[in-house]
Amino acid sequence: MGEGDRTSIIKMMRILRGNEKISGQLINKAKSAFYLHDETPLIMAIRLRKLSGIRQGNFPFIDLGCLVFYGRKNKTHFKDLVRKVARRVLIMAD
Structure with a gap:
């Protein structure tokens, strides 16, 4: 997911939903976060937040x-x- 394109993010979310079904454990998006390097383009962080519903954490x-x-x-x-x-x-x- 080098460029954070929409298709890659959607595929990642599909995999996470599949893992939820298989394991029977739901991902708590309110407690989850993703972490990016400071130099990651802002548009990528925004796109990831919107498509995943997961907040961005900080190092x-x-x-x-x-x-x-x-x-x-x-x-x-x-x-x-x-x-x-x-x-x-x-x-x-x-």
């Missing part, structure tokens, strides 16, 4: 307790994760 975000980001790694990105691990190590040491 960085937390998923399963871990920070998801793109770009250069920075110590601040891992500060919370290191704190969580250190806290658990201290608990295990007691």
Whole structure:
């Protein structure tokens, strides 16, 4: 889906609906998001929102307790994760 053309988005949504039928689990669009690079053309983001009904999220975000980001790694990105691990190590040491 390099250019975010209408046909590709419609095919993607058809696949997601097929997965819903097969798995018996519905996708909660209110809780779902898609993520794009900052340099993605605005028209592509708008088209994706309209055709999918899913909102656009922003980087960085937390998923399963871990920070998801793109770009250069920075110590601040891992500060919370290191704190969580250190806290658990201290608990295990007691």
